[in-house]
């Protein structure tokens with residue numbers, strides 16, 4: 001029996017990808033800022049309605065690392081403990097230190113009050129995640145960043161296409177990274193892209209991803225290799241032809257989950273099970289469907305029941321990043337994150353999710 005995972009990649013019709021392959025074969029241009037990467041960058045810019053240049057890269061983790069470098073962040077970074085491991089490991093990999101600030105219990109994004117309380121004279125940046133595509137409190141974070149003269153970087157790995165107050169979420173903060181990994185809403189197999197508000201920072205990002213070349217024999221400075229290949233860009237271009245269908249399929253599944261699960265499970269009988277709240281004035285991209293159980297026991301019991309049907313939801317994100325030994329000095333006070341991480345489960349959500357599996361998930365969770 002085939003496994004049903006929390007998320008599964010969308011694959012465009014093979015013929016569409018083969019058409020792009022023919023062009024790659026004709027040009028014999030496989031990587032190094034080829035025409036398909038340039039076309040994908042243009043399309044990403046138009047889709048997000050942003051004026052700042054889009055820089056495609058090998059993966060989102062490289063994007064976060066380059067964003068930190070391009071902004072000159074080398075010291076203390078305040079970040080969220082409720083995110084994927086990359087949000088913490090990238091600054092640490094860059095030689096920065098990290099300090100965790102707790103999250104808001106309804107939106108699950110970093111709490112600006114906790115950020116402000118964590119700031120010290122050593123702080124150089126705030127690195128916040130629009131977790132599950134839910135925008136952070138970008139206005140409050142901006143005020144704090146300006147007041148304390150620190151950089152504001154967004155891990156927008158989950159936030160493809162999200163808008164807040166009518167404009168792209170990528171317009172907020174100094175820099176953002178979106179992941180285009182195979183498990184994401186929109187993907188290039190492996191891949192990602194980054195943007196920066198300041199043209200000088202954006203220019204640095206552009207050369208930092210390709211060894212710093214300034215012509216064949218000159219170099220802008222220390223850099224790395226994070227170039228996207230033409231094969232990866234081709235997958236993105238194919239998927240762009242299907243993005244509306246991808247989003248609307250996922251929206252339908254989320255609506256079905258909402259109809260069956262949101263406010264439908266009487267607290268007295270089953271314990272509370274609440275879908276996460278999305279920030280007002282933000283659009284949804286339907287990238288994840290997280291639900292909060294009353295406690296870990298109920299969560300584990302549902303997971304066990306679903307596993308028996310070969311259905312595998314995921315405990316995104318568990319454990320709290322503050323509980324990973326190498327990540328924390330041990331003095332983090334993040335009670336909300338610890339509580340949420342113990343009770344949260346992401347239900348399967350993908351274009352391949354079959355109706356019968358959806359019914360089993362709903363029935364099992366309700367039971």
Ligand SMILES: Cc1ncc(COP(=O)(O)O)c(C=O)c1O
Nearest residue numbers: 059060061084086157179180181
């Ligand atoms: C919140 C978050 N940040 C960063 C990343 C890293 O992105 P990538 O897998 O493209 O390197 C991911 C990817 O899974 C993520 O979920």
